[in-house]
Structures are given as structure tokens and as C-alpha cells.
Amino acid sequence: MQTDTTIMPYPVTVSGPDTPLSHPLAAALLTSIDDYHPQLRGRRVWLACSGGRDSMALAAVCAALYRQGALPFLPQLLHVDHGIQAVSKTWATHVQAWAEAQGLSCHILRAQVFGDNEQAARTARYHAMQAHLRQDDVLMLAHHSDDQAETLLMRLIQGAGVQGLAGMQPWRVQEADTGRYQLWRPWLGVRRAALSRYAECQQLPYINDPTNDTGDNQRSQLRRDIMPALTALNPQAIDNITRSAALLRDAADTVQTQAKSDIAQALIDTETYPPYQRGLSVSTLQALPRARLRQCLHTWLTLDEPLPPPKQYIDDVGALVVRRDANHQTALYWQASERGYHVRRYQDTLYRLDSAWLSWLALPITSQRLLLNHSTQTQSIILRADSLCRWQVRVQATAEATNSTLHIQALTRDVSVKTTRMNHPQRGKKLYQRLGIPMWLRGSIAIISMTDTDGHTTPIALISPYHLWPLSTKTDAVHCETLLSFIAE
Ligand SMILES: Nc1ncnc2c1ncn2[C@@H]1O[C@H](COP(=O)(O)OP(=O)(O)OP(=O)(O)O)[C@@H](O)[C@H]1O
Known part of the structure; x- marks a missing residue:
């Protein structure tokens, strides 16, 4: 196995020993396909390939099984070039050339990394891949049980709850700004050692990123110092931790179902x-x-x-x-x-x-006045608008209201009003409490009134950005509606 960033000599032997269906890695993949058969049906499948041992092994097993007719689909590879290491372009070229030799299609994506840590690279990587995926595409990842055990221990020392300690999930529906996709980790039950043996036996030309083991981040230290100590204490430690994750996943699912039903009730x-x-x-x-x-x-x-x-x-x-x-x-x-x-x-x-x-609710309301006109279908007036959302009142007047003037202005604490459900007029705090208007909404209440051609003014309604209270003096001459529209981010 390599110990630095060098890549094994190329070209590779494409016609090396094939992978029998009974091989543990092939068996784990086929079992996972069976488990998620309904979710996989009719979907495009991609494989996130760093060019490292694990994802290259997954790509190689997929290709081998496909060649034997045991895999109903051939994933396309996605390699993300983070552009943060001098050699990253070489890696991208290498992954593409290897993929082509395997008969796999490979897309190189360029990520924009903001920051210089592993998390920043990871975030940028997912953004780049998400932008490439279509709704409900499936993205395979090569995480294995040693990764799962590390993840669990990392979360344990950070004080995670049952959801976090359930670890990475073999199948997860992921919502992104660009749409929804599915993450699939078919090898969460497979040991790293099995992947290493396979990679060596197949002479996979994988890239060894030295920062994986020698980095000074917590995960590298855990991998280098803690995992070997735990395995020395109990040779089954990794398998046992992975089993705990699976048990906790059941517990987390149960808790989640209960919580969702409690939310629905409340x-x-x-x-x-x-x-x-x-x-x-x-x-x-x-x-x-x-x-x-x-x-x-x-x-x-x-x-x-x-x-x-x-x-x-x-x-x-x-x-x-x-x-x-x-x-x-x-x-x-x-x-x-x-x-x-x-x-x-x-x-x-x-x-x-x-x-x-x-912040939007704290903006002032623009007082408005509108000459009503029956011949116009509906008229709209904006009370408040910025880049987040627009609040407007839509008005429909009958012939009776023609030439009357509609006034809309912020409700002040000294104005008494009586809604159709109140016995007597109220103002200020009492009014807000009676109508259940919380403090943060009180600057966003407007009163609509109408002055007819004889100069009589009739209060019509109180409105908030999402509610309308008809006032008891309400006339049928005009119909008002409060409308809130959000500007897409
Ligand atoms: N640059 C990348 N391009 C595409 N996919 C990636 C990249 N880096 C990581 N991945 C995917 O994310 C998974 C987990 O990432 P992680 O950093 O743990 O893996 P790695 O050690 O860099 O690579 P590998 O898992 O391939 O040995 C990988 O198995 C792979 O599927």
C-alpha cells in the first residue's frame, strides 16, 4: 500500500482477476441492492469517487458485477476536484483515465472551497455534486464500518443524542436547495481491512491521501490513536460499535415517529x-x-x-x-x-x-389611499415590501362603492375598534390581547376604512400580513383580502 500522495503506475490491468459474486464485498453490495430495490427502481445512480481506496474499490466491484450481469445498472462516477492541493488536477485525470479503462463514465466536477479545513472541503464537495444531480438521483458513497465506528465515537465525544449516535444511514433522503436526492451507503457493514485486501489483490491504482491518517484533526487522531487501542482491548470493537449504531438507528426511528406524531397533534x-x-x-x-x-x-x-x-x-x-x-x-x-x-x-x-x-415585521407600513372604481376588476395596494416578501391588500369594489376612497394605515394604540365578534370597542393592549395578536406582530396591523362621496367614513377591517378581522361596521360595497407573497431566495 502507498504511504504518500503518489499514484500507483498507470495503465492498470483491466483484465485482472474478476470478482466472484460470493466475494464478501460483492455479497454486501448485492444484499444492499436487495434491501433498497424499490428505492433504486427507475433511478439514475452515481458513485462519488475520490480516487481513494474505498470508493475506487466500490467502483471496481460495481463494474465487475455489471460485466457478469449481476448488477442491473452501472453507476456513473462523480469525482470532485477541490483544487486545494497542488496534485488535485492529477488525481482528477487519473480517476477519469482509470474509469474509462473500466468502461465507467466519469464526470469531473470543480468545487469552490470556502475555508481551509476538511469540513469546508466536504461542504463544497456536496454542493458540487448536488448541482450535478437531478431530482431523486441516487448517490453511492463508499463509507464502511470503520468509518461508521469513527463517526459514532466522534459524535459520542461531542455529546450527541440518539439520532447522532445512530451514525450514518445506509439510505437517506437528502433535501438540498437544488432538489432532493438519495444517499446510498451499501458498505456500512464492511470492514476497512476487507477493502484493503481487495484493493491489493486487484492492484487498484488508488490514491492515498496522507492527510486522512496524519492530519491533526480529531478524526485523524481517533483513527491513528484511539481505534487501534479499542481494537487491542476488544478485537470485535469496530463490529460491536457498528452494531450499536444499527440498534440505535431503530431506536432513533421510533423516537422520530413518536416526535412527528406529537408535532402533528400540537x-x-x-x-x-x-x-x-x-x-x-x-x-x-x-x-x-x-x-x-x-x-x-x-x-x-x-x-x-x-x-x-x-x-x-x-x-x-x-x-x-x-x-x-x-x-x-x-x-x-x-x-x-x-x-x-x-x-x-x-x-x-x-x-x-x-x-x-x-426584521420584516419591524418595517413601517406605508399608508395608502385608493379611489375605488367598480369597472376595474381588482385593485392591489402594497403596504410593505422588501427583498424577503411583499404584503398587499387586494380590493374588489361594487358599483355602490365607486368614487369612494379606501384608506389603509397602521393601527395606532389610541384607535378603538369593534370586530364582528366583539361586544364593545377596544383599543391598545386590550384589543391585541382580545384578538390574540402577539407583541412582534403589533406594528404590522393596519386598519382599512372607506370614505364615501358624502364624506362618511366607515371602518371595514383590521388586517395583519396573514389575517383579516372584519369590523362590525363592515359594508358589502367593498371586499378586501390580505396577501403575502415571498420572494424566492
Ligand atoms: N473528491 C471526491 N470526489 C468524489 N467523491 C468523494 C470525494 N472525496 C470523498 N468522496 C466520497 O465520500 C466518501 C467519504 O469521504 P472520505 O473523505 O471519508 O473518503 P476518502 O478517504 O477521501 O476516499 P475513499 O473513501 O474513496 O477512500 C468517499 O467514500 C467517496 O465516496
Whole structure:
């Protein structure tokens, strides 16, 4: 085996010993194909090939099985050139030439790496591959059980919960900005030593990246110092850790199913809420046992985020849920990977609010006046707009309203109003509480009124960006609708 960045001499012997179906690596691949047969059917399959021993071995086994008619598809290789090591271009050329000799199609993708660590390269690599994939394409990765054991130990020392300790999954649906794809790891049950033996026996011209073992990052140290010590303590250590991951995956699935059903029970008003605001019923959450409440909050907060918030944050949100006093001022902030969120409680709802949404809600409302005209189908007026979203009121007037003027302006605390559901007019805090309008929405309430040709003014409705309360003086002469449209990011 090589010890530096050199590549074994090329050209390679393509007609070397073939791989029998009974070979453990072939058997593991075929078993995984059986396991995921329904998910694989009709899909394009790609194989992420670094040119390293593991992914090259996977490509070689795929090619060998395909040649024997045992594999119903031949994956296309994707090699990402990170461009951060001087030799990376040479590696790309090498992988492509080898793939061609195997009869495999190979695409070289160029990644843009922001940063100089392994994580930055990994993120850039996935971005490059995602951009190349179409909806529901399958991407094979060559992770094996030694990788799985390292991942588990890494997560253990970082204090992961049941989801994290379930390790890498053999099949995972991955949502990306560019669409959805499927990650497939058919060799999670295969040992690194088996891959090394295969690579040597087949004389695979793989690239040995020395930073894998000699790097000073935690994973390299774990691989170099801790894994051999654990194996000396118990020769079955790696297999046992991998088994724990599989057991924990079952546990994690069960917990996840329960948490999703608890969220579904507690979910509020999903139809009218904008996507930047989510709500759960506090009383439904309070009825849950503590452990289920924590899991429910953990899952809810992480629904569209790659990583969960810290445990302390989930504990703080849990404390906010079970609190019996009426203090609604608490705002718990979490800076996720790209977005920031505020969790707040108001009346019976626990809200998760995107910071961008809160900033938008703090913008002033533009007062508007509109001369109504029955002959025009509908008229729209913008109350607030920026690069995040646009709030407008759509107005439809009857003949009766023609030449009347519609006024829309921010509701101030000194104005009393009476909605169709109220017995007497109210203003300020009492009004907001009566209508269940939380603090952060109070600067985004507007009042619509109409002045007819005789100079009489009739209040028509109160509106927020996603709700309309008809006022008891409402006239049928005009119909108003509040509309919120989000500008795609
Ligand atoms: N530059 C790359 N281009 C394409 N796929 C890659 C690249 N680097 C890694 N991968 C994929 O991600 C998997 C895990 O990456 P990791 O860094 O652990 O692997 P590696 O040690 O660099 O390579 P290998 O697993 O091929 O020996 C690889 O098995 C491979 O499928």
C-alpha cells in the first residue's frame, strides 16, 4: 500500500482477476441492492469517487458485477476536484483515465472551497455534486464500518443524542436547495481491512491521501490513536460499535415517529402562517411527558436545519413551555447554520420565528389611499415590501362603492375598534390581547376604512400580513383580502 500522495503506475490491468459474486464485498453490495430495490427502481445512480481506496474499490466491484450481469445498472462516477492541493488536477485525470479503462463514465466536477479545513472541503464537495444531480438521483458513497465506528465515537465525544449516535444511514433522503436526492451507503457493514485486501489483490491504482491518517484533526487522531487501542482491548470493537449504531438507528426511528406524531397533534394554523413562522399549541405540549416534550421540541426546531440546536437551548425552550406564569417577554435565540431563530410564547402558542421575518415585521407600513372604481376588476395596494416578501391588500369594489376612497394605515394604540365578534370597542393592549395578536406582530396591523362621496367614513377591517378581522361596521360595497407573497431566495 502507498504511504504518500503518489499514484500507483498507470495503465492498470483491466483484465485482472474478476470478482466472484460470493466475494464478501460483492455479497454486501448485492444484499444492499436487495434491501433498497424499490428505492433504486427507475433511478439514475452515481458513485462519488475520490480516487481513494474505498470508493475506487466500490467502483471496481460495481463494474465487475455489471460485466457478469449481476448488477442491473452501472453507476456513473462523480469525482470532485477541490483544487486545494497542488496534485488535485492529477488525481482528477487519473480517476477519469482509470474509469474509462473500466468502461465507467466519469464526470469531473470543480468545487469552490470556502475555508481551509476538511469540513469546508466536504461542504463544497456536496454542493458540487448536488448541482450535478437531478431530482431523486441516487448517490453511492463508499463509507464502511470503520468509518461508521469513527463517526459514532466522534459524535459520542461531542455529546450527541440518539439520532447522532445512530451514525450514518445506509439510505437517506437528502433535501438540498437544488432538489432532493438519495444517499446510498451499501458498505456500512464492511470492514476497512476487507477493502484493503481487495484493493491489493486487484492492484487498484488508488490514491492515498496522507492527510486522512496524519492530519491533526480529531478524526485523524481517533483513527491513528484511539481505534487501534479499542481494537487491542476488544478485537470485535469496530463490529460491536457498528452494531450499536444499527440498534440505535431503530431506536432513533421510533423516537422520530413518536416526535412527528406529537408535532402533528400540537401543530397550529399551518394554512395561514407564513413559512417563516411556526406554531405549536402550548397546552398540547404541556400534556406530554417530559422526555417526549424534549424529543418533540428537538425535532420541531430542527425540521429544516441540518444540525439540531444545543441541548441547553432545547431545555430552555422546554422550560418556557411548562412555565405557568403569564410572562410573554422571553425570547430564546438560536443561531443555526445559516438562519437565526427566536422562540417565543404568546397565549397558547409556542412560536419559532425566523430573524429575517421579525426584521420584516419591524418595517413601517406605508399608508395608502385608493379611489375605488367598480369597472376595474381588482385593485392591489402594497403596504410593505422588501427583498424577503411583499404584503398587499387586494380590493374588489361594487358599483355602490365607486368614487369612494379606501384608506389603509397602521393601527395606532389610541384607535378603538369593534370586530364582528366583539361586544364593545377596544383599543391598545386590550384589543391585541382580545384578538390574540402577539407583541412582534403589533406594528404590522393596519386598519382599512372607506370614505364615501358624502364624506362618511366607515371602518371595514383590521388586517395583519396573514389575517383579516372584519369590523362590525363592515359594508358589502367593498371586499378586501390580505396577501403575502415571498420572494424566492
Ligand atoms: N473528491 C471526491 N470526489 C468524489 N467523491 C468523494 C470525494 N472525496 C470523498 N468522496 C466520497 O465520500 C466518501 C467519504 O469521504 P472520505 O473523505 O471519508 O473518503 P476518502 O478517504 O477521501 O476516499 P475513499 O473513501 O474513496 O477512500 C468517499 O467514500 C467517496 O465516496
